[in-house]
Amino acid sequence: MENHKGQVIVVTYPAQGHINPLLQFAKRLASKGVKTTLATTPYTIKSIYAPTVRIEPISDGYNQSGFNQAPSLAAYLDSFKTVGSKTLAELILKLNASAGSPPVSCIVYDSLFPWALDVAKEFKIYGAVFVTVSASVCSMFWRVVNRRQSLLMLQETDDDRGLVNMPGLPPLAPSELPRGLVNMPGLPPLAPSELPSFLSQPESETHSPYLLVILEKFSKLEENDWVFCNSFQELETELMDEMLGLWPLVMVGPMVPSAYLDQQMEGDIAYGASLWEPKADQCMKWLEEKALKSVVYVSFGSMAEIAAKQVEEIAWGLKASGLNFLWVVKGPEGKLPDEFLESVGQAGLVVPWCNQLEVLGHRSVGCFVTHGGWNSTLEGLSLGVPMVVMPQWSDQPTNAKFVELWGVGVRVKKNEEGIVSRDEIEMCVREVMGGERSGEIKSNALKWREAAKRSVSVGGNSDDNINEFVAKLSMPKE
Numbered sequence: 001m002e003n004h005k006g007q008v009i010v011v012t013y014p015a016q017g018h019i020n021p022l023l024q025f026a027k028r029l030a031s032k033g034v035k036t037t038l039a040t041t042p043y044t045i046k047s048i049y050a051p052t053v054r055i056e057p058i059s060d061g062y063n064q065s066g067f068n069q070a071p072s073l074a075a076y077l078d079s080f081k082t083v084g085s086k087t088l089a090e091l092i093l094k095l096n097a098s099a100g101s102p103p104v105s106c107i108v109y110d111s112l113f114p115w116a117l118d119v120a121k122e123f124k125i126y127g128a129v130f131v132t133v134s135a136s137v138c139s140m141f142w143r144v145v146n147r148r149q150s151l152l153m154l155q156e157t158d159d160d161r162g163l164v165n166m167p168g169l170p171p172l173a174p175s176e177l178p179r180g181l182v183n184m185p186g187l188p189p190l191a192p193s194e195l196p197s198f199l200s201q202p203e204s205e206t207h208s209p210y211l212l213v214i215l216e217k218f219s220k221l222e223e224n225d226w227v228f229c230n231s232f233q234e235l236e237t238e239l240m241d242e243m244l245g246l247w248p249l250v251m252v253g254p255m256v257p258s259a260y261l262d263q264q265m266e267g268d269i270a271y272g273a274s275l276w277e278p279k280a281d282q283c284m285k286w287l288e289e290k291a292l293k294s295v296v297y298v299s300f301g302s303m304a305e306i307a308a309k310q311v312e313e314i315a316w317g318l319k320a321s322g323l324n325f326l327w328v329v330k331g332p333e334g335k336l337p338d339e340f341l342e343s344v345g346q347a348g349l350v351v352p353w354c355n356q357l358e359v360l361g362h363r364s365v366g367c368f369v370t371h372g373g374w375n376s377t378l379e380g381l382s383l384g385v386p387m388v389v390m391p392q393w394s395d396q397p398t399n400a401k402f403v404e405l406w407g408v409g410v411r412v413k414k415n416e417e418g419i420v421s422r423d424e425i426e427m428c429v430r431e432v433m434g435g436e437r438s439g440e441i442k443s444n445a446l447k448w449r450e451a452a453k454r455s456v457s458v459g460g461n462s463d464d465n466i467n468e469f470v471a472k473l474s475m476p477k478e
């Protein structure tokens with residue numbers, strides 16, 4: 001057998017924020033001599049370019065535009081479970097039958113697919129989950145879902161009741177519902193509004209369908225051979241200490257292409273996947289004309305839908321700041337106020353999608369206004385770009401809190417109507433670009449950029465962890 005390092009199938013959910021880190025992980029494994037296949041839905045494959053990785057389809061049962069065709073998230077994931085398990089097993093048989101390749105020895109699967117662990121068990125091979133949120137957020141879900149840790153109330157107030165009762169679990173006793181700060185091992189005290197949104201909905205609201213998915217995905221962490229996390233040791237040290245021995249947590253990130261971090265993987269200048277066409281040339285040309293660190297880059301990721309009223313406030317807040325801005329507005333541009341673009345002229349560029357890493361890596365960019373998606377947060381941190389975080393849902397409120405704790409940016413505050421006003425936006429970008437604290441924020445951003453780089457460079461913690469995993473792959477699972 002030519003290759004003694006085994007063969008790995010990396011299975012990704014077909015969304016931008018999942019494909020990017022999982023494909024990057026597949027590329028890292030391939031760069032270390034592991035034969036690696038990325039498995040995703042057939043309609044996603046055309047958007048992926050990664051010459052060192054084999055790309056193969058598995059089915060979600062829909063096969064045109066997946067999630068959009070499904071009646072609900074639960075129905076979609078159910079279908080993925082049934083059809084995906086079957087097609088993943090078929091893929092393993094097909095790869096095992098290819099001449100000259102070592103047999104598949106491990107499945108690394110997106111945490112949205114807990115069923116992939118059953119497929120790994122069926123084939124008696126290693127199973128590893130890849131979580132696309134921070135280890136801190138992962139630990140919160142795990143603790144809450146498993147009820148290992150009751151949520152302690154550190155402060156007694158009458159408002160801010162935070163945690164929903166978990167469907168399928170005995171209801172939380174009133175004394176377990178957080179009202180003040182929530183204290184969990186390895187984490188800073190968090191206000192209910194700083195918890196992931198699925199945990200902090202008022203009791204009266206129906207459970208988010210995502211909560212049910214989370215319940216399932218974080219219930220079996222201990223059964224994995226590895227729990228890979230797109231983060232790095234230095235960033236979440238205290239949490240790592242607390243998690244020791246609970247489940248096999250292994251930090252492998254940040255999963256940002258090498259060109260932005262180190263020189264290890266030649267030619268690794270992009271994730272290699274884009275579900276939308278980026279206006280790359282237009283962005284670069286526009287950025288080239290701008291002065292050093294003079295541009296505010298604004299993007300809310302691939303999923304968030306920003307209400308028209310909020311878009312308007314952002315628009316006028318950016319205009320009032322007097323700063324240059326490059327803004328990704330997904331969906332109908334009609335949400336922008338009519339006279340806005342005319343009034344900003346060359347100071348602003350609005351595009352439907354860009355190559356975010358290329359933009360963040362450009363010398364003209366001095367600030368990143370982000371929704372705080374975990375990938376965007378890590379990208380801003382790894383490229384040393386100070387951030388203004390405007391969280392929308394999911395893990396974003398928690399990531400926003402961490403951005404402040406790491407000292408690499410600020411969080412916006414909402415007004416009584418639940419909107420971030422134009423004045424607030426103007427104030428936050430000014431603060432980061434040139435305000436009183438901007439010097440300190442910039443120097444922290446550079447410090448964290450170096451730490452991110454260290455972790456994936458030769459001898460760094462994340463790189464060592466990947467090497468250990470690769471070494472283990474050649475040994476059969478007991």
Ligand code: UDP
Pocket residue numbers: 016017018020299300301302303304328352353354355356357372373374375376377379
């Ligand atoms: N992204 C991009 N171009 C854009 C906006 C986003 O390439 O115009 C990428 C970004 O680099 C990140 C991903 O899309 O890797 C979004 O993931 P994130 O976790 O930040 O947010 P989500 O889309 O999952 O909410």
